[in-house]
Amino acid sequence: MLSKSFNIGHLNIKNRLIAAPMAGISDLPFRSLCYQFGAGLAFSEMFLANEQIWHTEQSLQKMASKHELGIKAVQIVGSDPDEMAKTAELNVIHGAELIDINMGCPAKKVNKKLAGSALLQYPNLVEQILLNVVQAVNVPVTLKIRTGWDKAHKNCIEIAQIAQRCGIKAITIHGRTRECLFKGLAEYDSIKEVKKNITIPVIANGDITCPEKANEVLKYTNADAIMIGRAAQGKPWIFEDIGFYLENKSLKPEKNIDEVKQIVLQHIKSIHQFYGEKKGLLIARKHVFWYTQNYINSDHFRRLFSAINHATQQIDALEAFFCTITVKS
Structure with missing residues (x-):
């Protein structure tokens, strides 16, 4: 099942596993790890359609990188059709091989600007944005949405059909409405119905947290x-x-402590290198929180780690931590 590759436009995606675009998380160091561990595609965090900030270091760091291990895929977000087209063009000039349009973000600060999932309320505007972006670039354009604005207005089938007519090459659907945010359980009936009603690839998203769930969602939705x-x-x-x-129908043995340690150290060092020490220290903290949260007595370590102000000390602290931890039962 995993070996079943699929195409997004002219791009061949080697397998069916995709790393989501997550704001403040899906930077180059993180995407590199996702590709290293088998993702067929990894999207960047969202790039704002705002010319006034394109020159900033933060925007430049979100663009495609020559160091990308896989396909250079950049997600853009905004609400003005012309600005979105210009943003797509800019990123293609800087090396993007695929452009993804964000119409799924539920964050208030994004929605109040009529961007992200707020756009699902305005199918005509959705269509104009999609047409403008598709016509502006010569690389495949994809779309990420939710099932609708709220449970009373689930319109993902309509939006998906509009997307296909506009030349969108694949669509990702998160199995929640904007109203749901990340609460409750994702549902997959809507994704299954979208798959029945369009011919472009459909990517299922939401609450896929383990191998068994991944297999279940793929089978149930028939997603690509x-x-x-x-x-x-x-x-x-x-x-x-x-x-x-997916290949063996059995679970892979858990990574041992030393294997996890090597991955964490590789990630944190790459964060320091990518962002520089000052910013890298801050970004490393949240990743270390996630890496260490399932270990006994890790709360005390994280408090100490948050007070460290030098990159080399962060690495030393992690080395020491992994020599003493035990796994929670």
Whole structure:
């Protein structure tokens, strides 16, 4: 099942496992780990359609990188059709091989600007944005949505059909409405119905947290691929675990402490290198929180780790921590 590759436009995606675009998380160091552990595609965190900030270091760091291990896929977010087209063009000029349009983000600060999932309320505007972006670039364009604005207005089938008519090459659907945020359980009936009503690839997203769930969602929805988001935080090797299960119908043995330590150290060092020490120290903290949260007495370590102000001391502290930890039962 895993070995079933699929195409997004002219791009061949080697398997059915995709790393989600997550704001403040899906940077180059994180995407590199996802690719290293078997993701067929990894999207960047969302790039704002705002010319006034394109020159900033933060925006430049979100663009495609020559160091990308896999396909250079950049997600963009905004509400103005012309600005979205310009944003797509800019990123393609800087090396993006695939553009993804965010119409799924539920954050208030995004929605109040009529971007992200707020756009699902306005199918005509959705259509204009999609047409403008598709016509502006010569790379495949994909779309990420939720099932609708709220449970009374689930319109993912309508939006998916609009997307297909506009030339969108694949669509990802998170199995919640915007109203749900990340509460409750994701549902997959809507994704299954979208798959029945369009011919472009459909990617299922939401609450896929383990190999068994990944297999279940793929079978139930008949989706072309699954997208993993929060479950990869602190466990980027989840793609490897899911891939093993899909191929062998058995669970891959858990990584031992030394293997986890090496992954964490590799990640934190790459964060320091990518962002520089000052910013890297801050970003490393949240990843270390996720990596260490399942170990006994890790709360005390994280408090101490948050007070460290030098990159080398962060590495030394992690080395020491992994020499003393035990796994929670």
